Amino acid sequence: MIIQPQIQGVVARNCHPYGCQAAVKDHIKTVRALVQSNALAAKESTPKRVLILGASSGFGLASRIALMFGPAAASTIGVSFERGPSEKGVGSAGWYNNVFVKEEADASGLTTSNIIGDAFSEDVRQRVTDTIHRQFGGKVDMVVYSLATGVRPDPKTGEFWRSAIKPIGKTVSGYSIDLEKQSLSLMTLPPATEQEMDETIKVMGGEDWLHWMSFLSENALLAEGCSTVSYSYIGPEHTHDIYHDGTLGKAKIDLHQTRAAINTLLTPLNGHADVAVCKALVTKASVFIPGLTPYLLVLYKAMKAQGLHEQCIEQMVRLFYQKWPNTDDRDEDGLIRVDDWELSDEVQHAVNDILPLLNPDNFRELGDFDGLYQEFLQLNGFGFDDVDYQTEISLDALKALRP
Numbered sequence: 453m454i455i456q457p458q459i460q461g462v463v464a465r466n467c468h469p470y471g472c473q474a475a476v477k478d479h480i481k482t483v484r485a486l487v488q489s490n491a492l493a494a495k496e497s498t499p500k501r502v503l504i505l506g507a508s509s510g511f512g513l514a515s516r517i518a519l520m521f522g523p524a525a526a527s528t529i530g531v532s533f534e535r536g537p538s539e540k541g542v543g544s545a546g547w548y549n550n551v552f553v554k555e556e557a558d559a560s561g562l563t564t565s566n567i568i569g570d571a572f573s574e575d576v577r578q579r580v581t582d583t584i585h586r587q588f589g590g591k592v593d594m595v596v597y598s599l600a601t602g603v604r605p606d607p608k609t610g611e612f613w614r615s616a617i618k619p620i621g622k623t624v625s626g627y628s629i630d631l632e633k634q635s636l637s638l639m640t641l642p643p644a645t646e647q648e649m650d651e652t653i654k655v656m657g658g659e660d661w662l663h664w665m666s667f668l669s670e671n672a673l674l675a676e677g678c679s680t681v682s683y684s685y686i687g688p689e690h691t692h693d694i695y696h697d698g699t700l701g702k703a704k705i706d707l708h709q710t711r712a713a714i715n716t717l718l719t720p721l722n723g724h725a726d727v728a729v730c731k732a733l734v735t736k737a738s739v740f741i742p743g744l745t746p747y748l749l750v751l752y753k754a755m756k757a758q759g760l761h762e763q764c765i766e767q768m769v770r771l772f773y774q775k776w777p778n779t780d781d782r783d784e785d786g787l788i789r790v791d792d793w794e795l796s797d798e799v800q801h802a803v804n805d806i807l808p809l810l811n812p813d814n815f816r817e818l819g820d821f822d823g824l825y826q827e828f829l830q831l832n833g834f835g836f837d838d839v840d841y842q843t844e845i846s847l848d849a850l851k852a853l854r855p
């Protein structure tokens with residue numbers, strides 16, 4: 453078969469396996485180049501045995517690659533929810549990211565394993581426990597919590613909580629991008645109901661992070677000095693209606709507050725919990741946030757013009773080798789700010805000048821549509837110059853690839 457991108461709205465319906473391989477290789481190359489050019493080294497505290505929940509794409513994948521292929525040379529266990537190839541389809545990009553991270557690790561003498569399944573299930577907790585014993589000798593130095601999902605089962609009833617990305621207390625209108633039609637259109641979001649707000653906090657707040665850390669602690673799987681990090685977003689004023697002051701923002705505030713309970717859990721081990729506030733970027737999850745894409749278009753343009761644009765991988769190299777775990781480098785709420793360049797006055801002035809002018813006729817010129825679209829394609833293995841997209845791919849060959 454020949455695989456061409458199938459995009460529906462803001463969702464990629466397929467991926468290109470060998471393009472995903474190119475993406476993984478590119479990320480590794482980026483890590484190695486950044487480490488070399490900035491003379492970055494592993495600190496004594498840089499974790500060696502890392503469990504990553506949400507390891508197959510976006511910030512979790514970038515954390516994994518930065519920690520494995522950077523000076524930490526960490527051994528990792530990656531948990532993700534992905535689909536392999538079958539008669540129904542080629543499978544998901546995250547599946548192939550897992551396959552090729554493992555292949556690159558083997559080639560570099562590094563150790564990693566993939567656990568593919570629902571991170572909210574007992575079965576996955578058990579498989580993680582077994583793998584920590586087998587691969588890490590029974591203890592983890594760091595847990596990266598980078599799950600992004602729209603649903604989470606209630607552990608007591610098995611019924612699903614569903615997140616709703618909506619404003620709170622008001623209706624918000626604004627442009628949203630359609631990547632399939634390559635157009636910008638107006639949309640209006642009604643305020644969230646009380647139930648939508650509560651369920652979004654259940655799905656994207658801190659509760660499951662705490663459950664995971666409690667589970668690992670109760671089973672004596674956390675090493676002395678163990679740390680954990682989860683990711684958040686705050687953004688500038690003009691994104692607040694839809695993000696920071698909306699349901700997602702409430703969930704993130706809950707996540708920030710959960711640090712206190714996790715810190716209490718980790719105190720006997722001299723460990724600590726962090727939240728790193730990251731830059732707005734195109735990922736599988738973020739293109740779903742209605743109203744955020746016009747800001748992304750203008751942000752990309754401004755940051756590229758100022759030589760400050762980063763993707764997840766650059767963000768995670770800066771996080772683990774420059775910021776973390778330096779306790780001086782936190783804001784007044786104790787958050788690590790990797791969104792510092794995004795929120796700099798220079799970048800935000802440039803954004804503020806352009807964003808009000810953006811409309812369906814000029815978004816390609818005023819915003820970095822081509823750059824954003826290219827990043828979206830590459831998340832799914834398309835748009836790489838060094839991949840021959842006309843080469844026939846056999847399903848049997850894909851089925852033989854093991855994550």
Ligand code: NAI
Pocket residue numbers: 505506507508509510511512531532533534546569570571572598599600601683684685729730731732733734735736737738
């Ligand atoms: P993503 O969609 O690229 O990755 C999500 C990961 O979670 C994937 O590995 C997926 O397989 C895994 N996952 C989802 N449901 C699962 C389940 N039930 N069981 C096991 N694994 C599951 O998401 P992204 O954007 O990297 O988000 C990660 C975190 O970073 C989120 O907390 C998000 O809010 C935060 N963040 C994202 C920003 C952005 O602009 N994309 C900015 C700042 C923070």
